[in-house]
Amino acid sequence: MTENALLAVAGYSTSGTGRGRGIELLALRSDGQDLAVERRAAVDLPDPSFVLWSEDGALLHAVLETEPTRVVTLRVDEDGARAEVVADLALDGAGGCHLAHGSDGRSLVIAQYGSGSVATVGLDEEGLPTAQIDLDDHHELIDGIAETAPHPHQVVALPGTEALAVPDLGLDRVMLYRQGAGGMIDIAGEISLSRGNGPRHLVADHESEQIHIACELSGMVATAVRAHETSPRSVPAVMPQAPRRWAVRSMMPASGSESAAALSHIELVADESALLVANRGPDTLSLLSLDAMRPQRVAEVEVGAHPRHFTQWGRPGAGRRAGGRPDRRAAPSRGGARAGRGADPRPVGRVPRGAPRGLRTASREQSPGAPVSGPAPDLLPPVATRRIDSPAPNRSAGGLRRALAPSRKDPSR
Template identity: 60%
Template sequence: MSTTATIAVGGYSRSGSGRAPGLELLHLILGDGSDAGERAGAPTVRRGPTIELEDPSFVLWSPDGSLLYAVLETDPTRVVAVRVAEDGSTAELVADLPLEGAGGCHLAPGRTEGTLLVADYVSGTVETVRLDAEGLPVELIDVDHHRDLGDGRQPHPHQVSALPGTESLAVPDLGLDRVFLYRQDTAGQMGLAGEIPLHRGSGPRHLAADHESEQLHISCELSGMVATAVRRPSEPEPDAPAALRGSVHRWSVRSVIPGSETEGDNALSHLELTADESMLLVANRGPDTLSALSLTMMRPQITAEIEVGAHPRHFTQLGDLVLVAAQEGDRIDVLRRDGDELSVAAEPIPAPSASCLAVRP
């Protein structure tokens, strides 16, 4: 017996030495080990349709899996939507919305229903897009500029992420060495509500919060470190703005550790918690490895590290499998996590200039 999972792969088509068509769907056939000689969970691959797009840097499925959103790292940034057949056999571009910012590198669902949030690395902006009744991006409704927050430094927001158990959205800014906290009102407008400062030169890129956002793990691209911040209740100042009253918390960085045990430069990219939140997975560019960090101690500790293809830019999890997009390796590494150990689960999947991955719901 087997099951099939559909994976969306974004790949750079023009930037640098981009070699990908843009978007591609892969169908991973997962064995359950019931057939003679079959290894449980070992996937085989069937390639699906492709969509020609310019430099998709992040992809996101709609909740029902009927639409695939992508942000294009262009000038101006564009957000597109692709309608995917239920069986994954066809994919059609159905919306293409240009924004005001440049160098879009991440998108996420907004707190307000019917919105998408976009981080623009080049222009230093966070943009809010309205979706219509069919879930298609139709209008830019808000632009927040980080350039006014940098004291002359160049901002580079790199991700937008809702923090579970809070009303906040977190935006790590690689150029300003801060994680900015936002709130979104019912009309979809974003308002700055706080920040988490990091050491100068850290370069926060991506973050991962536990299910109540009591701990926030941050990959610092420029320093090669993983910073962990903890959240504690705090009383607002009497003259605090209305947006900061109510559920207010104070954040402090509790630990900073290397993302890799390999010597040399390391530009961290993506990190994710495992489903049970006992482990943190971290992608290391330079060593070109994936690390597993145990979170059962007072501070994260590396328990495993495994080599992957060159320049692992992003990864995603599928059960006990970890799929790693190795941008310069032109491949997707297929790993297995067993407790706090990592191993190779299958041969790498060819994927030119792979930048991002998303499992269809």
């Protein structure tokens, strides 16, 4: 089965602080065995650190990690041969590193690592950013803790809820927002972690019963479980429900390496039976089973230098990494793991059925902890050094849109 993708590759650029081309579109084709990549359009922008497809896939939004932060939108042809800037908006704040669609469907929410704030941008009927409509300053949440600087790192819409989750690496908290009329966001709760964990990215299951948090500074995966609260019988049914609450139930090291691990990105596999976590330092991708009461590391594979992001690509359950699901567009990410052939999986236990096939094969053929020689069959060769992507919606049948972003070497970002 042939699968096609259009990748939007974003990264620190020659017009900014890096060596990349800004945003570049790449056409990708895979028949399950071979992978072909063809360059399409490129747009020179300073330091686009994260990109996001619109719901219909016609527009590509990018956040520029500049001062001030800028949100730039491109209109992209079906085949990626042409891309033009159709909107460019400066925000209050600096160092924007991530953006996501608002829960209202008419806005973008941007995490600004540099200025420690979260900005909301309104979209017009065409889906183009028009104006900043809200700004939430995390400096107001420090609560008198000395030598604390807020660093919002990601924005995630929690499935099955109206909440937007923003992990703040500096505050050791995940702030939970609710978006109201006009796109304004208000704090509705938080998930607290002990000092020094540094929550960077998170992923929730399809009902947000569990939220798994990659802690960059401690190298741990924190799992927060939702508390089921029932309203008193005396409260009328028309009264608004109390905000959902989550509490951390377990902490698990993501890597078994002796090297200190600075975690970056985290995702669930398609059937939600396991987690994938990228570890900078050891430069590995870990597989954590969710069969037990808390995550258990069952495999770890080397993926190349400084893995800052990854995503999944291919048929659900087929175990392909570094891409998105079929008939979906992939939204970009900031930095990334390089998934290359020849990596050596290091299985440490039973690997779940939904795991990437390269990891599953290694686990079957080797005893726990034994070294594995030869290629990991379903890990794609690197498209570009330290690049990876994340999923987004589809526009055309049989097509896939995706975006990548190379990383800086600064482990704190």
